[in-house]
Amino acid sequence: MxxxxxxxxxxxxxLTYKNRGMDLESELxxxxxxxxxxxxxxxxxxxxxxxxxxxxxSQKGKVIERGFFKEPSTLDYNGLYRGKYIEYEAKVTxxxxxxxxxxxHPHQIKHVRSVLRHDGIVFLIIKINEMVYLLKGTDxxxxxxxxxxxxIEYEFIKEKGYMIKYGYNPTxxxxxxxxxxxxxxx
Amino acid sequence: MxxxxxxxxxxxxxLTYKNRGMDLESELxxxxxxxxxxxxxxxxxxxxxxxxxxxxxSQKGKVIERGFFKEPSTLDYNGLYRGKYIEYEAKVTxxxxxxxxxxxHPHQIKHVRSVLRHDGIVFLIIKINEMVYLLKGTDxxxxxxxxxxxxIEYEFIKEKGYMIKYGYNPTxxxxxxxxxxxxxxx
Numbered sequence: 001m002x003x004x005x006x007x008x009x010x011x012x013x014x015l016t017y018k019n020r021g022m023d024l025e026s027e028l029x030x031x032x033x034x035x036x037x038x039x040x041x042x043x044x045x046x047x048x049x050x051x052x053x054x055x056x057x058s059q060k061g062k063v064i065e066r067g068f069f070k071e072p073s074t075l076d077y078n079g080l081y082r083g084k085y086i087e088y089e090a091k092v093t094x095x096x097x098x099x100x101x102x103x104x105h106p107h108q109i110k111h112v113r114s115v116l117r118h119d120g121i122v123f124l125i126i127k128i129n130e131m132v133y134l135l136k137g138t139d140x141x142x143x144x145x146x147x148x149x150x151x152i153e154y155e156f157i158k159e160k161g162y163m164i165k166y167g168y169n170p171t172x173x174x175x176x177x178x179x180x181x182x183x184x185x186x
Numbered sequence: 187m188x189x190x191x192x193x194x195x196x197x198x199x200x201l202t203y204k205n206r207g208m209d210l211e212s213e214l215x216x217x218x219x220x221x222x223x224x225x226x227x228x229x230x231x232x233x234x235x236x237x238x239x240x241x242x243x244s245q246k247g248k249v250i251e252r253g254f255f256k257e258p259s260t261l262d263y264n265g266l267y268r269g270k271y272i273e274y275e276a277k278v279t280x281x282x283x284x285x286x287x288x289x290x291h292p293h294q295i296k297h298v299r300s301v302l303r304h305d306g307i308v309f310l311i312i313k314i315n316e317m318v319y320l321l322k323g324t325d326x327x328x329x330x331x332x333x334x335x336x337x338i339e340y341e342f343i344k345e346k347g348y349m350i351k352y353g354y355n356p357t358x359x360x361x362x363x364x365x366x367x368x369x370x371x372x
Contacts, residue, residue: 042260042304047232047233048233048236050234063253063254065251066250066251068250069247074230080271080301080304080306083304085270114225114228117225118268119266119268
């Protein structure tokens with residue numbers, strides 16, 4: 001297949017909805033870049049922690065010759081919105097009936113509890129059955145503390161979660177829901 | 187030189203002050219680990235962003251066979267303290283009379299302005315002449331906007347900055363100053 005060279009990929013289909021097959025991480029990164037551009041929020045994906053085992057030096061600087069991905073103890077995205085600390089994790093599951101908790105490390109669950117205790121905004125963004133939901137940290141923890149199951153039932157996510165709509169810009173307007181959930185009383 | 191095998195390095199000198207030759211990053215990481223342990227604040231150093239150029243697969247998982255360090259566009263440390271978003275950069279200079287601004291990327295300066303605009307707490311921690319200072323983001327930006335110089339004079343840092351004291355635990359109690367500077371009126 002051929003693409004014309006002069007078409008910037010980013011702007012190939014400016015008026016259609018974004019590619020639904022795009023992965024959740026790209027959709028959120030795009031949304032966060034948009035929020036940044038319109039100066040609505042400062043939210044970044046944290047780089048994956050790396051253990052560097054070997055380096056060399058080139059003219060351009062240090063080069064990693066061998067490294068390992070480490071397990072994160074916090075969530076993937078954090079930042080600042082309307083003067084508040086905000087943090088979340090984004091996960092996709094192909095499972096149709098539940099979200100497997102193996103997707104979230106025990107350290108991360110502990111971290112969700114900590115952010116709640118320190119009065120930050122914290123939630124999960126879960127893509128399941130091609131729908132994207134925001135699940136509040138409090139609901140997530142409540143589920144974990146009251147169920148023995150190793151997964152969160154889809155019914156629970158549908159009932160307690162907030163569906164994030166796809167749009168043009170931002171691709172996923174999750175801050176609209178954050179306004180509704182966390183800033184309503186103000 | 188020999189070390190007894192049964193001495194855990196971390197606890198070799200529990201009652202003396204930490205090694206003054208320790209680098210600032212380690213001192214801050216130690217302090218943040220302590221704050222985390224006593225549940226005072228959730229502040230982490232962000233992993234350095236890496237561009238992964240080549241990977242292989244081993245039994246333990248993905249291995250980076252070639253990678254590059256990327257330029258950061260935010261500051262090194264961020265987190266949550268007393269319900270507020272907090273972010274800072276830590277830098278050491280061997281220069282005795284001024285702090286060279288080449289230490290801070292233009293993207294980072296822009297980011298400091300953004301955090302201020304969005305009502306976050308943001309500052310620099312500068313180690314100069316073996317002293318460690320907290321310089322408020324507002325003072326930093328004010329200096330940049332009113333000086334043509336490519337460095338911040340030590341006199342300015344001494345006058346506007348707050349000296350962070352060395353101690354046992356935490357090694358550098360910078361949150362004591364944050365309380366004083368940002369939470370006084372509350």
